[in-house]
Amino acid sequence: MQPKLLSSTKKNTFHRLLIFLLPYKKTFIIGLLLTFISSILNPIRPYWIQSIIDNEIAAGNTSALRISILGVAMLVILQAVLMYFQIVTTHTLGQNILNDMRNTVFEHILHLKVQYFDKTPIGILQTRTISDIQTLNNIFSEGLVTIGGEFLQLITILILMFITSWQLTLLVLAIIPLLVIAIYVFKKNVNEAFNRVRKYVAELNSYLQEHITGLTITQLFNKEKREAQNFDRINQLHQKAHIDTIYYYSIFFPVVEFMAALALAIVVWHGTQEVLQENITFGVLVAFLMYIQMFFRPIRMLADQFNALQLGIVSAERIFKVLDTQDFILDPQQPQNNPNLFHKPVSITFENVTFGYNPLHPVLKNISFHVCAGTTTAIVGATGSGKTTIFNLIKRFYEIEQGKILIDNLPVQSYTQAELHKAIGVVMQDVFLFSGSIYDNITLFNPHFSLSQVQKAAEIIGIHSFIMQLPQGYYFRVGERGATLSAGQRQLIAFVRILLYNPKIILLDEATANIDSQTEVLIQNALTQVLSHRTCIIIAHRLSTIQRADQIIVMRKGEIVESGKHDELLQKNGYYKKLFMYQYASFSPTY
Ligand SMILES: Nc1ncnc2c1ncn2[C@@H]1O[C@H](COP(=O)(O)OP(=O)(O)OP(=O)(O)O)[C@@H](O)[C@H]1O
Ligand SMILES: [Mg+2]
Structure with a gap:
């Protein structure tokens, strides 16, 4: 001293x-x-x-x-x-x-x-x-x-x-x-x-x-x-x-x-x-x-x-x-006000993107792909192959070192954070709920959404009757991190949120948890509702999701090894076929 x-x-x-x-x-x-x-x-x-x-x-x-x-x-x-x-x-x-x-x-x-x-x-x-x-x-x-x-x-x-x-x-x-x-x-x-x-x-x-x-x-x-x-x-x-x-x-x-x-x-x-x-x-x-x-x-x-x-x-x-600590993601000096982002589906493009959480160890290597506006792309790959990282980069949670990520042909860096986050709806593998009611978690404490709007969206997703069975219905308190609900139920709540907020880009990390067949049907129905008229990228774990995708990207150790439609990829008899045989065909009850 x-x-x-x-x-x-x-x-x-x-x-x-x-x-x-x-x-x-x-x-x-x-x-x-x-x-x-x-x-x-x-x-x-x-x-x-x-x-x-x-x-x-x-x-x-x-x-x-x-x-x-x-x-x-x-x-x-x-x-x-x-x-x-x-x-x-x-x-x-x-x-x-x-x-x-x-x-x-x-x-x-x-x-x-x-x-x-x-x-x-x-x-x-x-x-x-x-x-x-x-x-x-x-x-x-x-x-x-x-x-x-x-x-x-x-x-x-x-x-x-x-x-x-x-x-x-x-x-x-x-x-x-x-x-x-x-x-x-x-x-x-x-x-x-x-x-x-x-x-x-x-x-x-x-x-x-x-x-x-x-x-x-x-x-x-x-x-x-x-x-x-x-x-x-x-x-x-x-x-x-x-x-x-x-x-x-x-x-x-x-x-x-x-x-x-x-x-x-x-x-x-x-x-x-x-x-x-x-x-x-x-x-x-x-x-x-x-x-x-x-x-x-x-x-x-x-x-x-x-x-x-x-x-x-x-x-x-x-x-x-x-x-x-000035560890902020900086907004551009002159942000692009691109109304397309909110009114119609837009394309997403990766051009030679290389990224590592530690710059010395890239986890994505020279990734390029294009998701056309209004289509659904499924990403598959072994664990740790870099799938979630792709989402983190689209949301600009991390900055890329090399390459370009374009949304509606404009680099993600040209949008403000607020705009970007408003335009992208995200459903994580393990949906995080705040301690509060179901209603609060769907609206995210935004008072502009009325209960009837929320109910309508929940009906479309097919979870309304489930919510009504809970004590206090929409005002049922979910506990810290949503501990009282299952992973599938939490994902369904996140889907209702998406319908309500209506973003034109959806990033969905499918739950890997075993989901009962009833919830599975609900989720498939919810997906049909959520995916239409939006640009979607899904980290897919279910065959039904993969089959409905317009394009499948197959990742391996941070690289795209194959891409195409399900049947085409199977015919190629390559890595996808192996992955498919191992991961899906053998033990998943849904497939
Ligand atoms: N926040 C982080 N900091 C440092 N390294 C990370 C971080 N998140 C992921 N990684 C590393 O990046 C690599 C890719 O991770 P990523 O989460 O993208 O894999 P994934 O394909 O989504 O895997 P899974 O199917 O298991 O979810 C992994 O090697 C992981 O260890
Ligand atoms: Mg992941």
């Missing part, structure tokens, strides 16, 4: 954090003023009490004493009221800023390239958006304001102490070097331990996220014990880091207390002699004892708040790292 309070990059981070404060600068200033007033009022009490003891009690002036005591009581009440408003103001400010930051980070994440998520664990992003931002609460709701206030209080106390008795003040200050050493050692260690806490919180989050998602596999392979042990390991490291922080606090606070007691003892010892020799009054001694109590509190608070500030800045650096 650097001995300086903030290094230059940290200063930069700090400045960036302050930008989030700008919209609330009025609230911030009010909070600061309230804190400042409290900070100045606090040390006035001993000063006043000293005067009460020396002037009023000593002189036996009871009427003046009553007024002064009333005055001190009012001061205490005023301080309590100020404290209330100060806490409410600064904490509301903190929460408002956290809210803005969370939204900013989440919106940023929403627009990142798919590729970014290939390499960043979701748990990490979760930690950044939730707990790292939470850490900043300390900066905004307490840190900034408290540090200012405590400093001011310290200075006010020191001035009043000097005015009251500079000799006693110098005695108290003799403790300061010891205190500085204690603060330095504490800050260094506790910071390091807090950084470890943060790191393990992120690890716990990623581990939990990943392993709950993959829970069925863990259970199927009886790996619960191993997973529990792994989790326990990270948990213990987290616990150790946490206990370390507690350990440093448990040493630091008593050390400061001890020093305060030492200062107190010195003042009592020296002060009483001075009182006896009538060098100072009794009131000065009492006031000094009160000052010492007050003097050490801000020091302790400052050490703690600087810590919170530094930790907050470490969190902020991580958050800004996410915000600085």
Whole structure:
């Protein structure tokens, strides 16, 4: 940890954090003023009490004493009221800023390239958006304001102490070097331990996220014990880091207390002699004892708040790292507004496309094919041959390095992302549903689609009666990721969505899961509805789908090895025939 309070990059981070404060600068200033007033009022009490003891009690002036005591009581009440408003103001400010930051980070994440998520664990992003931002609460709701206030209080106390008795003040200050050493050692260690806490919180989050998602596999392979042990390991490291922080606090606070007691003892010892020799009054001694109590509190608070500030800045650096990730797919400067995309089927062309998720290992090699407007193309090939990758490229989730992908004879890069995604309807192999109702999942929370429109589309697809059998019908809640529905049912819901949104290009990754014959009939019927008057590419697993295709593309290890119609390809007696014999003819119940 650097001995300086903030290094230059940290200063930069700090400045960036302050930008989030700008919209609330009025609230911030009010909070600061309230804190400042409290900070100045606090040390006035001993000063006043000293005067009460020396002037009023000593002189036996009871009427003046009553007024002064009333005055001190009012001061205490005023301080309590100020404290209330100060806490409410600064904490509301903190929460408002956290809210803005969370939204900013989440919106940023929403627009990142798919590729970014290939390499960043979701748990990490979760930690950044939730707990790292939470850490900043300390900066905004307490840190900034408290540090200012405590400093001011310290200075006010020191001035009043000097005015009251500079000799006693110098005695108290003799403790300061010891205190500085204690603060330095504490800050260094506790910071390091807090950084470890943060790191393990992120690890716990990623581990939990990943392993709950993959829970069925863990259970199927009886790996619960191993997973529990792994989790326990990270948990213990987290616990150790946490206990370390507690350990440093448990040493630091008593050390400061001890020093305060030492200062107190010195003042009592020296002060009483001075009182006896009538060098100072009794009131000065009492006031000094009160000052010492007050003097050490801000020091302790400052050490703690600087810590919170530094930790907050470490969190902020991580958050800004996410915000600085500019892994976006950029829209063209002058996008093509091609109305054809939405009003009639359009062609799709691949021209010598080469692509690899890792540029050194291409998974598509020199791919060329043409899908005529309004026709259906089936892609077949062994697992890992690059079929889904073709879809990822048409949707422009990844950028190609070589070749061209044209939609209606225009490169995909010439369309905006929004246009492209609106024009293409996608049904994935494993349809993802959001936690919400069936209706929400069909409309994707778009209020423009009425229930009757949704029902009509569901009737065409043939899933209406199934939905009506569910408790609450269209308002049946599907659970997280649509866990309560089968893969086939989820695909059918995705088909209804397509009819509703009516895109002219369809990319369909057929479900490989075994589907009962009734759902199979429904899906075949749905396909008839969905495929007509649209340009479709289907990664096909069912013979019936392949047979209805206008063209079949056969892929092998990232290359197109054959293409044509089903019967032609069978006659060729090549790779397709082999694939067909192996994959379809032998065991699939549908064929
Ligand atoms: N996000 C990714 N990052 C890195 N490599 C990937 C990614 N997705 C796929 N790959 C690799 O690219 C190759 C092609 O994958 P792709 O998903 O296109 O195959 P596929 O033909 O759809 O297979 P399947 O029939 O099993 O779905 C595979 O070797 C795979 O390991
Ligand atoms: Mg695939």
